[in-house]
Amino acid sequence: MNKRNNFQRYLFRTEYEGTAYGGWQRQHNAPSIQEEIENAFATVVRSPCRIVGAGRTDAGVHARRQAAHIDLKTGIDTRKLRFSVNSILPPDIHVYDLKSVSPEFHARYDATKRSYRYYLNSENHPLVRNRTWTVVHKVNWQKTSRSVSALCGAHDFSAFCSSGCGTENMVCTVSKASLTFHNDGYIFCIEADRFLYKMVRSIVGTLVDVGRGKIRRSLAAVLRSRDRNTAGQTAPSKGLVLHDVLYPEEL
Secondary structure: OOOOOOEEEEEEEEEEOHHHOOEOOOOOOOOOHHHHHHHHHHHHHOOOOOEEEOOOOEOOOEEEEEEEEEEEEOOOOHHHHHHHHHHHOOOOEEEEEEEEEOOOOOOOOOOOEEEEEEEEEOOOOHHHOOOOEEOOOOOOHHHHHHHHHHHOEEEEOHHHOOOOOOOOOOEEEEEEEEEEEEOOEEEEEEEEOOOOOOHHHHHHHHHHHHHHOOOOOOHHHHHHHOOHHHOOOOOOHHHEEEEEEEOOOOO
C-alpha cells in the first residue's frame, strides 16, 4: 500500500475476452491480462506500474466488471489516462470507470461479493463459440434448474473444489444462484462472498451431468458429501464470465 503524499490510489474496472490469455495473473509461460494492463499504464505514465486485482481468473475465462487498483501520481487527468491506456491495450481488453479512492482501499480484501455467469448452448453457434459451452448431450434442464437452489446459503464447497485449491477454508456463502433459459441457451448465475478454485466450473459440470442422468445423486447430496469424487466434470473455461465485483457503498 502506497501512502506517499504525491501518490493517489485509483480503482478501475476492466472487461476482457480471455481466450488468448493464460489467465489474469502474470506468468512466465503465457500472456496475462495483468501484464497487458500494467504494461499499458507504464507506457503512458512512463514509470513501472503494479495493479492489484479483486481476484484471479483462469486461462480462457472472461470478465465484464473485473476490479483492480493502482497507485499513480496525483493530479492525473483520469479521462485522458483511460483513453491513452485503452489506445495501447489489445482490442480484447478494455479499462473503464477509473476513479480515485482512499489510500487504504484494497481491490481484493474490500470486496464483499463476486458474481459469475456461465453460458451454455445446446447447439453450436460459431459467433459465440469462444464464450459458450455447447452441450451436445440431451440434458433435462428443468431438473437441473430445480436443483440450483441447494447452493444458496453458507456451505462447505469441498465437493466443487479442484485439486490445487490452496486454502483450508472451504466455506462459501452463496447469496444468489439460478439457471435460466435465454436466447436459445442457458445462463447459470451465482453470487457469493468468495469462490474456491474452479468452483463455478465444477458446479456447472455437475449440473449438466445430473441433468444427463450421469450422476444419480442430487446436487444437494453432492454438496453435502464434501467429496470431489461425487461431483461431475469441470466445465470448459470459455463459458465462464466474472460478471461483477461488489464493494460497500461507502467505498
